[in-house]
Amino acid sequence: MKMNTSIPKNVLFDFFEGKATSLQRRLIEEWLAHPENEILYFQWLNEWESQHPQYMPETELALQRFKGLMNDSDSQTPPRINDVSTEQLTPTINRFWRKWAIAASIIFLVGISAIFFQRTLRYERFQTGNAQTKSILLSDGTRVTLNANSTLYVPRWGFAKTHRQVVLEGEAEFVVSHTVDHQRFVVQTDDDFNVEVLGTEFVLFARERGKKVILNKGSVKVHYQEGKQLALKPGDMITFNTLDNRPQLQKVNPQHVHNAWKNHQFYFDNTPLSEVGEIIKEHFGVEVVLADTSLNQRRLSGYFKADTPQEIAQIISTLLNISIEQTEKRLVIHNPSSKNL
């Protein structure tokens, strides 16, 4: 066993400063190999940080937020599904774990039923139908623009003290105002999926075929299944497919096209016809049928304005040289060649 030599504090401080020699580094390395020295290492690191501040963080403000979070997870205020599950550290199973797992599932169930039974009572509902968009100004100055066939739930009696929360089904653009006390703004979708921000601009898409978040400005955190989360930067688009629910990150540019729907415009970028069909269905509520599997391969690009399903059908048929049959609730797309045969 090697002796546990002590090390002068100033040598470690030099190292923190990046001024230690390679011999000194070796010395520190050997010293730190004794686990009991780790405590002192971090203590000195903390002391060094105190003496070399780079800026003055606002501890009090941040502490208020942290206190809010602690009080929040005590009670059962708005159902935040992933309150209880974040990363596990070393998987030591102790007696607390079981107890907390049970408590967690109870909170989870309470949360779930709260969503279903209390939503109508506690939340005011804003809804759009086919081909409609709607702009809503919330009490905190945040502006939400709903795309067609979407619903936004806003707390009827104002936001909670600790954070602002709304629920979205469908697609919407959020321009979130930054509050003086840095309150978080959380958009919850129906599943184990929410987006959390301070003040920023983003588009959230949460429909049957998947989820999508496009960030224009600021930063957002996306929580998805079992406490996993991702941080986005401006220009990021993250897509979750309903099938595998794995995140896919893309850079989008230019960003503004993803809220083209605000002006009843459609933006396609080499988009497969099947997806174009989904978008038309989401927007106008008409079923789109591809009569021929070869049509799945066709793709569409461009920026179109259309107020009715007929208009968009016309554009597509002209561009791709295909024929489209319209009934009241359906658009059937044919390949002209196969029809002619």
Added chain:
Amino acid sequence: MTQPFTPNPKETVPEIRLLPDEDTTVMNQEEFLRKLFEQDPQKGCEHLFRRYYANLCNHAIRFVYAKDIAEEIVAEVFANFWQNRIFERITVSYQAYLYKAVRYRAYNYLKYELNRSADLESVIQLSEPSMPPDAQLHYNELAHKVENLIQGLPPQSRKAFQLNRIEGKKYAEIAEELDISVSAVERLISRALAKLRQGLKGEWLIVFFINLLF
């Protein structure tokens, strides 16, 4: 318009910096904290937060070089500490845990930011890794590397980068301040990021492979 992340210079220095931190008091500190957590975990968390928040943010910023991200990281560490009752499992030192957790998250963030095409799953899986003894030293060296790379940027590029990341200014504001066009600001910042990415790639792998080996 409020500037969210600009510190107020007139504000009093946080209490934490005034506390004595002598070697002899550290064990008493830990003892005191353990008692506090037994009696009232919430008070314990509050105490730790007050005491370490500013220093941890200052530590995190050495890696991520952005105020809001550094603060976010520290806030997450505390949230996790509370929500998963990590404090019940601390046997050695609360302080050591907090620093390690902040470093690890900062490291993951950097890895994610510098390697956008990386498998997202592996980046988000935030389990505490088992580290080699000198892994903690690698963190210090990584922070130095970041600092050196930033010091080594061309002055204009560094200025734009710092205004954006540290002061949280928008491109348009930076353009006005430096009297250049917005697209020039964009170029300066993306050049700075590219330099960082390039400079840290090698560094990164060293740390990363060590993690794999142990």
